[in-house]
Amino acid sequence: MSQTLRDVREVIREETLMHKPILEAVGAESLTVPQIAEKIGFPAHEVLYWVMGMRRYGFLIEDGDEEDGYYAYKATGRQV
Numbered sequence: 702m703s704q705t706l707r708d709v710r711e712v713i714r715e716e717t718l719m720h721k722p723i724l725e726a727v728g729a730e731s732l733t734v735p736q737i738a739e740k741i742g743f744p745a746h747e748v749l750y751w752v753m754g755m756r757r758y759g760f761l762i763e764d765g766d767e768e769d770g771y772y773a774y775k776a777t778g779r780q781v
Contacts, residue, residue: 706746707747709750712747712750712751713750713754715751716750716751716754716755719741719743719748719751720751720755720760720781721781722741723737723741723748723751723752723755723761724755724760724776724781726740726741727761727774727775727776728776730775731764731765731773731774731775732773732774732775733768733769733771733772733773733774734748734749734752734771734774735769735771737752737774752774756774759777759779760776760777760779760781761774761775761776761777762774762775762777
């Protein structure tokens with residue numbers, strides 16, 4: 702089975718477009734990157750870029766301990 706990976710620059714360019722779907726997925730509960738990826742229908746390796754950007758700019762924060770190697774993230778309440 703062949704999977705074509707998108708160029709990292711293309712994935713990063715979509716970050717601002719993904720803020721709303723990610724924040725809606727997180728909602729009132731804390732989710733890990735794979736859980737967010739499953740909810741929004743994108744690969745976890747792409748979601749990781751977007752979540753890290755959102756963390757950097759104060760949209761998401763870590764919540765609790767690691768689960769299967771991933772931190773859970775929750776929304777900070779900052780508006781998009």
